């Protein structure tokens with residue numbers, strides 16, 4: 001069941017991507033279109049993923065769990081404080097974001113292995129802007145900070161194991 | 164990729180020579196008196212190859228790790244400088260790395276850090292601008308590419324031996340070895356683990372680490388330490404984030420008469436050392452003896468790890 005649900009989300013992600021692509025010419029920074037998209041993302045991703053509007057969406061690389069919900073806002077995996085029951089060090093009543101992310105990612109045949117990617121530090125100026133605009137505009141913080149990890153990422157992805 | 168002009172640190176040299184390495188944690192003082200640092204360091208320096216200066220561990224306020232390192236290098240001791248992501252942003256951290264290198268600090272341990280809620284200032288603002296992997300990679304960039312994260316040039320790059328922490332004993336267990344792979348790819352050359360009290364679990368972790376071939380790429384030091392009493396054990400496993408102590412160890416301490424508990428705790432520690440030291444892929448141990456520094460030298464001596472390799 002979970003398996004199906006995760007594959008379905010991967011499918012939706014691809015559809016959204018392909019659907020938006022032809023319109024990407026309209027995706028300009030500070031445009032009306034961006035304003036609309038911000039609204040859509042806030043409401044849509046907010047409701048489903050508790051999106052924190054970091055503006056640099058990596059949802060599909062983190063098991064469709066918004067890692068900005070981790071109280072330490074970690075982007076590359078769990079801290080060492082995860083409790084034995086899988087709950088968060090900081091919020092004992094909440095399941096660790098990364099425990100959830102890992103569980104989900106193992107059910108995601110297409111994007112699951114992207115959990116192994118080394119994610120760049122968050123560019124805080126992107127906060128509350130539209131991640132969709134940023135993606136198509138190629139406002140890529142990785143490029144700005146020479147964060148070249150593509151080679152590492154490919155090697156790391158091969159180490160992804162689902163047992 | 165690394166500039167070969169760099170010289171090795173003593174700690175790095177011991178690891179590369181294949182000798183079993185030992186590091187120990189120095190308990191940071193709540194004092195402005197340098198003597199308190201030196202008193203603790205004096206006990207440790209003779210029995211280990213690197214002294215960890217912790218960065219407000221448990222989110223409790225103490226003398227800062229950078230200043231402890233500065234005090235240590237001044238008299239020729241070899242510190243391992245711990246930087247956590249909790250208290251400083253990327254600007255402060257990169258500045259500190261340069262400053263540390265200028266003071267002769269060479270070993271850098273990049274950690275996420277316990278949350279402020281664990282410490283004595285739970286109302287503080289937690290920073291976490293970086294995570295540990297981003298911090299590692301940034302430090303490597305400064306060393307290998309002589310530039311800040313922003314791309315701006317550094318005229319003399321810091322000569323660093325980079326390390327990271329690992330906790331094999333916290334969920335999600337099956338992903339922990341892969342997360343280690345990320346740390347290695349980000350630049351980690353050595354690893355110091357969280358306290359190991361569950362050897363079976365650790366063996367399983369190391370099996371997966373070897374499967375991924377990581378034991379050939381990074382030196383792994385197992386975290387160990389003596390428990391002072393069953394109370395201390397209970398406290399640590401309930402209050403210190405990430406510390407897992409199996410019931411059977413707590414029970415064993417509980418059954419021991421109060422006066423003998425400290426001795427028993429030391430015995431348990433030495434038994435664990437004995438078991439982990441022969442696991443393939445283990446390069447050393449990292450001793451954390453909270454407020455029991457004098458025990459560190461006993462443990463190292465009685466485990467047969469003395470004398471330590473001579474410092475060059």
Ligand code: SF4
Nearest residue numbers: 070079088089096097
């Ligand atoms: S336990 Fe998980 S959710 Fe909580 S701070 Fe650590 S990584 Fe983040």
